[in-house]
Amino acid sequence: MIEAVGLTKRYGDKTAVYNLSFQVRPGAVTGFLGPNGSGKSTTMRMILGLDDPTAGQVTIGGHPYRKLPNAPRQVGALLDAKAVHGGRHARNHLLCLAQLSGIPARRVDEVLGVVGLQDVAKRRSKGFSLGMGQRLGIAAALLGDPQVLLFDEPVNGLDPEGILWVRNLMKSLAAEGRTVFVSSHLMSEMALTADHLIVIGRGQLLADMSVRDFISHNSADFARVRTPDTEPQQREKLTASLTEAGGQVLPEQDGALRVMGLPLPRISDLAHDADVRLWELSPHQASLEEAYMRMTQGAVDYRSTVDQRAGFLQELPPGAVPPPQMPVPGQGQPGWYAPPPPQQGGHPFAMPQGQPPAGPYGAPAVPGAGEPNPYAQPSPAPAQPAPAAAPDLTKPEDAR
Amino acid sequence: MSTPQPPTHQQAAPAPNWQAAPGTSYVSPIPITRTHLGHALASEWTKIKSVRSTMWTLGVFLLLVVGVGLLVAVNTTTEDYTEVPYTIPAFFGLILGQICLITLGVLVVSSEYGTGMIRTTFTASPQRYRVLTAKLIIFFVVAFAVSAFAIGLVGLFTSSLHDGESGTPWGRSVLMGALYVSLLGVLALAVGSMLRHSAGAITTMLGVVLVPAILPAFLMLSDSMRTIGEKMMEYNAPNALARIFELDTDSGTGGSQLALLAGVTAAAIAGAYALLEKRDV
Helix, strand or coil, X not given: CEEEEEEEEEECCEXXXXXXXXXXXXXXXXXXXXXXXXXXXXXXXXXXXXXXXXXXXXXXXXXXXXXXXXXXXXXXXXXXXXXXXXXXXXXXXXXXXXXXXXXXXXXXXXXHHHCCCHHHCCCEXXXXXXXXXXXXXXXXXXXXXXXXXXXXXXXCXXXXXXXXXXXXXXXXXXXXXXXXXXXXXXXXXXXXXXXXXXXXXXXXXXXXXXXXXXXXXXXXXXXXXXXXXXXXXXXXXXXXXXXXXXXXXXXXXXXXXXXXXXXHHHHHHHHHHCCCCCCEEEEECCCHHHHHHHHHHHHCCCCCCCCCCCCCCCCCCCCCCCCCCCCCCCCCCCCCCCCCCCCCCCCCCCCCCCCCCCCCCCCCCXXXXXXXXXXXXXXXXXXXXXXXXXXXXXXXHHXX | CCCCCCCCHHHCCCCCCCCCCCCCCCCCCCCCCCCCHHHHHHHHHHHHHXXXXXXXXXHHHHHHHHHHHHHHHHCCCHHHHCCCCCCHHHHHHHHHHHHHHHXXXXXXXXXXXXXXXXXXXXHHCCCHHHHHHHHHHHHHHHHHHHHHHHHHHHHHHXXXXXXXXXXXXXXXXXXXXXXXXXXXXXXXXXXXXXXXXXXXXXXXXXXXXXXXXXXXXXXXXXXXXXXXXXXXXXHXXXXXXXXXXXXXXXXXXXXXXXXHHHHHHHHHHHHHHHXXXXXXX
């Protein structure tokens, strides 16, 4: 059980983490998400007592980390796979950590086997690949057989077999009743591994809820309906019929319809009543990635811009046509990933209830516009999450 | 979660109870021991013997002290040792060799900061003072044993080569010489812990050793600086070693120089402890 209360960390005048409060509970895998530079690693370091919080506190099982009597036996952590002395071989690295907390040496050989490094145990870790380094870091975290485990980007650099292994490892650790706290940028992996999510952006809490709630609050499920391409009037007819029945219908670029607010059988019935044939009627579940992108789009610090290559382009001969530039999805377009919210004007995520919808960060995203980020402006109530207003619904989300 | 309570039926709350009823929280079958300095000492011993920088610096140190010592020993005559101890050939090697111990002392701690290992170490032992204490003890013992062995070896070789009839007992110079260079290394370790940067700490330590040896030549030029220059001349590291090996017995045998180094080292260690607990890693 990890409990943070009002956790704040400032480096000079830069606030890395502000007023963060959350609980990480045993028996579940809790994912820790946020854009680059949002304060995830700082939070992890404060949990482990490496950095002292400027304000607030974080405890593990009721004690600050540095007050735990034999900390590695209660908390295991993988912070940075490269945080080893490269000149020391893998077994000695683990051995010196084991000796530090009175763990018998045979446990070292056990965890080397668990992470699959027994064959390179006597090789210096300098020559390890990123994936092998991760395995060594995971071995160090498992060494004390602790009740609480923290992993910062554990699957970084692992091969597909290793990713699957880590996924199952996390789940089995949680199933044994341990507290597992994992940060990752791989949304597909998180969707498969985590039960609960804590999302931060710019050092502040954005969401603390189960994965399912997170997705359904931040992105809508919808049905895709396709009428025969040859008969456009059928499409009009169905749109009218569905709208009349209370559904929300959006046209997609390729002629299909996106229907929200109506269950699939009802859509089928309505089509039948309207005498419209269907070529497709398919359910679409929003992904964690969509939900995450939507939630954090205002809190991204490092965003790519379109590569202009200005000044490097040779002047074209008269009459020549410049080659068409294909847009890269997401590049220079802050709102690209935003799927529609569950309902218009609704709360995109249901963290603390009863927030007014006019949040400081909720301006609809304008693709490609160089407007100042509203998130970056000082806010009088900083801990307030961002209930976004309804975004531009006509944007073709599936164009990527 | 203070006291574990048996699961009761009244906990049928609508929200899932994450607070883990007893039995669901994990208990390791490996017995948990209460950690103490002994664990940290074992860990640091594993660390210091498992990196190549230890072998390199101590290897070069032995090569310099013993190698140069033996070369000097065979080029001296028995008459040279009537008033000086047999360990004197080790002095010339120690002047260079002390830099190896300084380098090792710095690396023992700063290599952990350079590689990021320190975060792993302090996660495994949040009692940071214990880690630093273990580092200081292990390094001092290793440095003292190796330097006493090297000086002693040179002394034995020289005495067997030159009849062993010197009027001066040389046991004291083995211990004090080893103590002086080991303390220099410990000072380097403390400086490395404060600066957290290998190159910076080694450079600082070279300055501490070399500047007082070079600067007096310039300070002596002006009358107002003369007393400072004389003090520096008296207390710089090469001169302190020279006195310990009784090259110049008129002005003491290095006791006050050793005391000064011990004082400076103690102050640096105190500073290292104070910063260690306060700073983020």
